[in-house]
Structures are given as C-alpha cells and as structure tokens.
Amino acid sequence: MRTLRQKLAGPGIVVAPGCHDALGARILEQAGFEAVYMTGNGLSAAMLGAPDLGLLTLTEMASRARAIAGSISVPLIADADTGYGNLNNVARTIAEYEAAGVAALHLEDQVTPKKCGAMSGLSLVSTEEHAEKIRHAVKTRRDPDLLIIGRTDSRLVLGLDEAIARGQAYAKAGADLVLIEMLQSEEEMRLAVRSIDAPLMFNSVDGRTPALDAATFESIGFKLLAFPLSSTLAYARLMQRFASDLKQNGSTAAWAEALLPIHDYEGVLGLSRYA
Template sequence: MTNLFSAATTPTERRRAFRAGLAGDRIQRLPGAFSPLVARAIADAGFEGVYVSGAVVAADLALPDIGLTTLTEVAGRARQIARATELPVLVDADTGFGEPMSAARTVSELEDAGLAGCHLEDQVNPKRCGHLDGKEVVPTDVMVRRLGAAVSARRDDSFVICARTDAAGTEGIDAAIERAKAYADAGADMIFTEALRTPADFEKFRAAVDIPLLANMTEFGKTELIGAELLEDIGYNAVIYPVTTLRIAMGQVEDALADIAATGTQTGWLDRMQHRSRLYELLRYAEYNVFDQKLFTYRRPPGD
C-alpha cells in the first residue's frame, strides 16, 4: 500500500533521480510549490521536480524577500513539501542564513528534511530579491568559503549543492561567468545565474561553463520568459518557475474576494474552483479509507 504519511522513496533515491535528470538530455522542470498540496498537483501534472522559493516562503508569512525568514522556517516548510511528493525537491537557501558555518548547518538541516538539493547565493547577507535593483554581492573568495563550508557539511554525496550568482546584474555577465567557474571549482554541482535577460545571455553562459546550469523563469522581472524547449536547446539542465503558482493563486483569491464582497455570494466562481472531488483525489481520501475504515469513513457522494 502507498505510504500515506511520507514519500515512499528515500531522500537518497530522490537525490539520485535529480542528479540523473540533470545528467540526461531533457531539461528538468521545477515549478514552485507554496504548500505540500501544490507539490502533489505538480507531480500529477507530470513535472520532473518541485522547487521551494525563499521569496514564496517569505510571502506566505506576509514578509518581503529581504532575508527576514529563518533557517527553521524554510527548512520546516521544505520538509512538509518533500514529505508529500515522490519528486525531488530543490530549496532556496538564500545566503545560507549567515556566515560559512551557518551555511554548513543549513546543508545539514536540509539533508535531514529530505530535500534533494539547495542553492546558496553570493549576495551580501541579508539578501534581497534577485530581480530588484540595489543588490550587493560578496567578494568571490567569501562565496567560495561559503560553498566550501556547505560542501564539507554534506553527508550524502547525492545531495545537490547549487551556487547562485547575482553578479550579472552588478558586475556584468563576464564577471558572473568567472564567479561560476570559481564556484564550480569550490565544489558546486550546478550554477544558477540570476537575472540574465535574453536567450543570448543564456547561450553565452552555457558556452563558458561546463557543469549543469539552472535557469530562473520568474514573472515580472528582468529575464525574458523563455520556453523550456528553447532552454533545453541552449543546453540548460533545469528551469524553475519559483513564484508562478502563488501568483496564480493569489490573483484568483483577490478577484474572488472582491466579487464576493460586491455580490454577497461565491456562486459566480464555482466553475473556477477546484472541485471537492478533485481536492479529495489529491488528498488521497480513498486510500486513507482503505487504511482504516473504522477510523475514517468518508464516502464520495453520488455525482460528486
């Protein structure tokens, strides 16, 4: 029987699957999940992985993405999401929540939480959203120490440590490429270059860096939205859609609340809601019923 309370596969198995996907010919697509239930929907839709965005964890707490969340909060939400899916989960670990020793502890906590990998960035701590102006990056040697500490703390060699650089927007693409090479030498398994603008930028980066590359297709930022097929053709190994599901959900929530406030009823939104029966499918009500009908006696109503 399916394990109802956690993933059936082990964290190491999911990490190895992630690494195998990164080494394969197909780009790994990782939509962001703001909850475990969204992670279930991502898996049902046929994606290769799940992403947990630091900006989304902050937004869900009604906080801006300026380094206010803690390791405990991020690891806790990421653990909940990883528990609910068989897909590998990559999490945004910001700057490692402190100095190199903090980055080492971050990797240890995220391994324990069942994540497939994380990315650490080279912004000054506390950081800010990668698509805002006014970012600052630490010197390359500081980030190399940050990465070195993270790699040294890794107990499972299959756990993926990705290095994010925000230098393209502050120092230019050539400087970001040089940083990426230094980060690869420091032990990073993958490079994430934030806020590249055009396909030509992605092509330039791919031509210069040998290890797997991750693209960020976030909306309303500095990057032209590029389809997964083109990114795959360019040679990128993974793409994240970090805030997409939250933006879709919140857009619908705000529109619906305004309509209900004006009309006094939600009836105009019934055909735009997830139906109760579909929600129950994602929640696996029927499987819980099989597990113990004495404790749980849900029956789907006729026609539901």
C-alpha cells in the same frame, strides 16, 4: 525513484515549477513534473505576508521544506538563501535541509540579510567568500546525492562578465550546478552555458527574464529550469479576483465552474489513503 542527480545526468532538461506549500507541490507532481522548486519569495509571502527580504529563518525554511518534501515523491529543489550566516551556519543549513529530504539547494552570493534577486539595491559578498561557502557545503554534506547549486546575483549589479566569472569560480569550488540569476537575453544565456564548466540552472522570473519555453531553454543547454514565482503570482491574482467578487456579490455562486469540486480536492490530498 531516480535521484535528481541521475535525472540531470540523462538527456534533456528537468523542469521544476515553484510552489510555496505542500498542496501546490502535490498538484505539480500530479501534473507530471519531474521535480518541484521551493520558492523563498513565495514562502515569505505565504508565511509572513511580507516581501523577500531575508526575514525567514533557517528553521522556518527547513520546516517548510520538510513539509513539502514529505508530501511528494519527486525531488525537491530548495532556496537556501545565503546559508544564513558564516561557514558554521552553512554547515547547519546543509544538515537541516538534508534531514528535511531536500534533493538540491542553492546558496547565493548576497550579503546577509539578502533580498529577492529581482530587486534593486543588492549587495554581494566577494567571489572568494562565496566560493568558500560552496566548498564548505560540498565538504559537509553527508548524502552525496544532495546537489549544491552555486548561485550568483551579480548580473544586474556588476554585469555579465562578472556574473560569468563568479559562476566559473563556484563551479571550480565544487558546485554541482551553477545558477546565474537574471540573465537578460538568449545571447547571454548561451555565453554562460559555453563559459562555465558545470551544468547550468535557470530561474525564469515572470516580467524580469526572457519569456522562453522549456524546449528553448533545453536547446540553449540548461539542465534544470525553475519557474520560482509563477504559481504564487497566479495564486495572488486568483485570490484578488475571488475576494473582490465575494465582497461585491456576497456569494461564491459565480465561481461554481472555477472551483475545484470537493471530491477532486480530496483526491489531490489523497484522502483514500487515510484510515
């Protein structure tokens, strides 16, 4: 299997839809995607039924990363929040995510505890403080194929110029890719790609970033594209409809065509591989 680093070194863009569990990851792999993204927002919803406010711990995130990575053969890209503390915490985050089998992780420049990057009221650490985290993450990784993604959430807080400046600083600090969260137009995206001396990742967040397709993101120059929350939003909407219908009718008969047949479900899980 080619590493994610090798995939990104080739032509085109790698698309990594987000998921919050191993079942979703297996379905995405079986659909033909080359990589999968582990969403912190989705994990907070799935594990706690709570918003993404930095409530999950490193051990909880790494444990879920291990389960997801172990269920698929394609690379897993994982949200690692702020690294869960200072430089010592960042080093442990790298070790735990490496042991979990993660192919790439991103560290964001918010204060701890963080918020979802699409929320208002974000607070950021200094550029140099986060650049030092990136340098330390690169220094302490043992697997040279583990990709460190320097993420900045400064676009909505401090503006585009500052976001690009931070992206440049994180690239200079050794980040393998740079992620500027919440770019608001194609023009902003193209400027970021031109201005930063590193491959760029983009998080396409439904309702908060331009609704472009993968081919357009590729033409702009992005190398890695994630749809971090889309599958969790789809799951939540489907569950709302399912719960409402079951409560009203007392039966799942109306869902006969919509439900995955048990045999197909067992196929997704690879039942035939087990004794």
